[in-house]
Amino acid sequence: MDLPEKLDVAIIGAGLSGICALIRVRQAFADANVIVPEKAAEVGGTWAKSTYPGLSYDIPSQILRYIRRVVFDYGCEDHSRTKQEFTGAKWLEEDLLWRILVRDTASGKDYAFANRPNEADAIQELKNFKGHILHSARWEHSLDLQDMDVLVIGNGCSANQFIPHLARKASIKHLTQVVRSAHWIAPKENQRVPGWQQRIWLAASLDLGFIAFQTSLIGKLVRGAVQRSLRTYMQRTAPARYHDILIPDFDFEAKRPVLGHGYLTVLHDPKVELVKSQALKVVGPNSIASDDGRIFQADVIVLANGFKTQELLTPMEIVGRDDAELPRSWKEEHCFTSAYMGVSIHGFPNLFLLTGPNTPPSGHSTLVGIECSVEYIIRLLKKLLGELSAPNNASLGLRADAQKAFNDRLQTRMNGLVYSAHAITDRLDW
Numbered sequence: 001m002d003l004p005e006k007l008d009v010a011i012i013g014a015g016l017s018g019i020c021a022l023i024r025v026r027q028a029f030a031d032a033n034v035i036v037p038e039k040a041a042e043v044g045g046t047w048a049k050s051t052y053p054g055l056s057y058d059i060p061s062q063i064l065r066y067i068r069r070v071v072f073d074y075g076c077e078d079h080s081r082t083k084q085e086f087t088g089a090k091w092l093e094e095d096l097l098w099r100i101l102v103r104d105t106a107s108g109k110d111y112a113f114a115n116r117p118n119e120a121d122a123i124q125e126l127k128n129f130k131g132h133i134l135h136s137a138r139w140e141h142s143l144d145l146q147d148m149d150v151l152v153i154g155n156g157c158s159a160n161q162f163i164p165h166l167a168r169k170a171s172i173k174h175l176t177q178v179v180r181s182a183h184w185i186a187p188k189e190n191q192r193v194p195g196w197q198q199r200i201w202l203a204a205s206l207d208l209g210f211i212a213f214q215t216s217l218i219g220k221l222v223r224g225a226v227q228r229s230l231r232t233y234m235q236r237t238a239p240a241r242y243h244d245i246l247i248p249d250f251d252f253e254a255k256r257p258v259l260g261h262g263y264l265t266v267l268h269d270p271k272v273e274l275v276k277s278q279a280l281k282v283v284g285p286n287s288i289a290s291d292d293g294r295i296f297q298a299d300v301i302v303l304a305n306g307f308k309t310q311e312l313l314t315p316m317e318i319v320g321r322d323d324a325e326l327p328r329s330w331k332e333e334h335c336f337t338s339a340y341m342g343v344s345i346h347g348f349p350n351l352f353l354l355t356g357p358n359t360p361p362s363g364h365s366t367l368v369g370i371e372c373s374v375e376y377i378i379r380l381l382k383k384l385l386g387e388l389s390a391p392n393n394a395s396l397g398l399r400a401d402a403q404k405a406f407n408d409r410l411q412t413r414m415n416g417l418v419y420s421a422h423a424i425t426d427r428l429d430w
Helices: 016-028 063-073 157-169 195-213 217-237 240-246 366-385 400-414
Strands: 034-038 080-082 084-092 097-104 132-135 149-153 174-179 272-276 280-284 287-290 295-297 300-303 317-319
Touching (some): 157 174
Parallel strands (some): 149 300
16 A cells, blocks of 8 residues: 555545645645545546436536546646545544554445445345345446336435436336435526626525525525426426425425436336335335335335435544544534534544535535635645644644534524424435
C-alpha cells in the first residue's frame, strides 16, 4: 500500500466532496502532502457506484463524465488512491496528529463511507425467504430477471428510474412495488441551458426558491402553487386507483421531491402493481405478506429503500480526545448527530466533515453545500497549514458550548421552515 509515513491532509473518499476538497487544498497549499483514499476502483463516489438499469440523473448532465474530466484537468490522479478503504482513525494527543487506518479492498470487506445502504432487516422472518435479494446501490447485472416475480421495496429516486426499465425491457413476469410513504413527483424536462442563462437560473432556483421552504404566508403561497401543479401532473399521469398512495399529505419541500422518469406512466402496465404497507413478512419460501394480509410472490427482492443517511461515518470508528468515539458519541442519551457549521465536532480536533449534519439541501444540488463547507474548511486549514515547515504540529479544536449554541440556534431557526412543520422522520427511507 503506497502511503507516506506522514501526511499534511488526508481526504477520505474521491466522490464530489473529496475531489472538490482536493482541488482547493492543492490550490491553497501547493506544498502540502495530501492523499485521497478511495475504496472503489475509480473516482466518482455515488455516481460511479450506482449502475442499476434505467439509471439517469436528477440534474440533466453526465455527472460522472464531468467528475472524471475535472480529475484529469486539475491533475488529481496522483493524489487519488483507489481500492484503498479508510476504516478508522485515532487522535494522538501527544503528537497532535491523526493515525489513519487504510485497508486494501482486494482483501477486506466492502464497507461504504457516509451513504451506507439500508438493508432488508425491516422484513420479518427474512431468513425463511429462498429467493434472491439485492440493493439498487449494488446492482447485480448478471442476474437474469426474465419470467421472474420481482418485489421492489421503496419509491425514491432509484426506484423511480429502474422500475420503468424492468417493466419494459427485462421481460419480468410481474413487479410488485411496496411503499410506506409518498413523494411529490415532478416531470423531468431535459433541456440545454445557455451559459448566459445559467447564473440567472441558479439565482432563481436557489435564492428565490428558498422562499418555498419558509412557513411564512408567501412561502405557503409559493408551495401551494407548486403543489397544485404537481398534483395535477400526478393525477393526469398515474392510474386513478393509485392516487391515494402516490400523492403526499405533506407540503412540497418537506421532503426532497422526485423527478419523473416514466415511472407514473409505467404504473398503467398490468404486470406492475403498487402496494402501500408499513411492514412486510416472509410467509413462505417465495411469499411476502403486507400488513393487511395480502400475499405477493417474489423470486427476487430489490431494495430501493434508501441509505442510512442518519448514520454518518458508519461503520468506521474514529477515536478522538479522551477516547471519544464517532459515530458512537452521537448515539448516546440526549445526543444527536450534530456538528458546528456541519463541519467541526467537539473532541475531534483537526477533523472536518463534508456533507455533514444539516448541510445537504433537500431541494437543490448538494454541490452548493459541499463548496460552502470546503471554503470554510480552507479558512480553518490556513491556521494549521500556513507554515508547513514549522517544527511543531498544531491542533484546532471546537469548544463544546460553541457546538451546542450553534445547534440550538439552528434548531430554533428550523421551526420557521417547512421541514419542522411536518413530521417526516418516519419517511427517511422507503
